[in-house]
Amino acid sequence: MRSIIDIPDLSLPELDALMDTAEDIIRRPGDYAEVCRHKKLATLFFEPSTRTRLSFEAAMYELGGNVISVAGADASSVAKGESVADTVKTVSCYADIIAMRHPKEGAARVAAMNATVPVINAGDGGHAHPTQTLADLLTIRREKGGFSGLTVGMCGDLKFGRTVHSLLSALCRYENMRFVLISPEELKVPSYVKSECLKRNSLPYTQVTDLESVIGDLDILYMTRVQRERFFNEEDYVRLKDSYILTPDKLRKAKADLCIMHPLPRVNEISVAVDTDPRACYFKQVLNGKFMREALILKLLKEAGTL
Numbered sequence: 001m002r003s004i005i006d007i008p009d010l011s012l013p014e015l016d017a018l019m020d021t022a023e024d025i026i027r028r029p030g031d032y033a034e035v036c037r038h039k040k041l042a043t044l045f046f047e048p049s050t051r052t053r054l055s056f057e058a059a060m061y062e063l064g065g066n067v068i069s070v071a072g073a074d075a076s077s078v079a080k081g082e083s084v085a086d087t088v089k090t091v092s093c094y095a096d097i098i099a100m101r102h103p104k105e106g107a108a109r110v111a112a113m114n115a116t117v118p119v120i121n122a123g124d125g126g127h128a129h130p131t132q133t134l135a136d137l138l139t140i141r142r143e144k145g146g147f148s149g150l151t152v153g154m155c156g157d158l159k160f161g162r163t164v165h166s167l168l169s170a171l172c173r174y175e176n177m178r179f180v181l182i183s184p185e186e187l188k189v190p191s192y193v194k195s196e197c198l199k200r201n202s203l204p205y206t207q208v209t210d211l212e213s214v215i216g217d218l219d220i221l222y223m224t225r226v227q228r229e230r231f232f233n234e235e236d237y238v239r240l241k242d243s244y245i246l247t248p249d250k251l252r253k254a255k256a257d258l259c260i261m262h263p264l265p266r267v268n269e270i271s272v273a274v275d276t277d278p279r280a281c282y283f284k285q286v287l288n289g290k291f292m293r294e295a296l297i298l299k300l301l302k303e304a305g306t307l
């Protein structure tokens with residue numbers, strides 16, 4: 001049974017094909033409005049979420065399917081001590097496909113090993129978030145026309161930010177990319193991500209602590225929130241949380257066609273005054289995420305023989 005736990009589970013041609021399907025859904029939504037009739041998606045979210053859960057659910061409805069849902073560990077048998085394995089074996093009896101978010105790294109892999117229907121990782125702790133990456137890729141392709149020769153800045157919590165890890169894993173597979181990793185010393189990209197992505201593909205990258213000195217070089221600026229829930233103590237979070245705040249003033253040095261991205265939710269990382277700048281793409285990412293999740297649900301249900 002094919003599940004998607006992280007970006008390496010999809011080949012480059014498959015990533016491109018998912019983007020093509022999403023573009024087709026955008027052009028001809030009516031052709032997809034009934035394709036998942038009588039099929040059920042289960043959303044199991046054991047960590048807070050607004051966009052990811054609702055976009056999975058909206059995606060399934062737009063394909064004509066139905067949704068069953070558990071929101072919050074407190075509301076399910078997890079609160080009684082049930083294991084992830086038993087939960088997904090149970091949910092496999094009710095649903096054709098599962099999207100799961102869990103606070104523990106690796107939980108999605110355990111789910112995929114035990115489910116009898118496809119599992120999509122909707123975020124596992126500080127590890128990976130492949131469907132956010134699908135949203136990010138479509139946004140970059142639509143804004144920049146492709147993935148060659150881009151200088152990508154990633155800024156903020158690069159240590160705990162799972163969206164950063166999955167996006168790096170995807171972008172490292174395209175050619176002629178350069179990366180500028182902007183973070184406080186304490187929140188640098190984990191070494192396993194560097195060795196699996198950047199070093200393995202011998203891609204040029206620099207690590208800096210200052211955003212303003214590099215902003216003018218960037219084609220993409222991917223801002224992220226400091227991941228409060230993954231810190232061991234509140235003092236460190238408070239000290240680091242406002243390390244980077246993007247303002248119209250800082251953007252004066254940026255390229256005219258910079259693409260400003262953020263997986264959201266934003267706390268203080270981007271001033272709301274930036275929202276009206278034509279370079280702000282973060283709400284486009286939200287919309288693109290729904291279309292990419294539609295494309296992924298379709299692909300996995302077809303491969304499982306359900307459609």
Ligand code: NCD
Nearest residue numbers: 051052123163225263264265
């Ligand atoms: C991200 C996540 O959950 O990792 N949010 C999202 O799904 N769009 C980013 C975050 O929470 O900071």
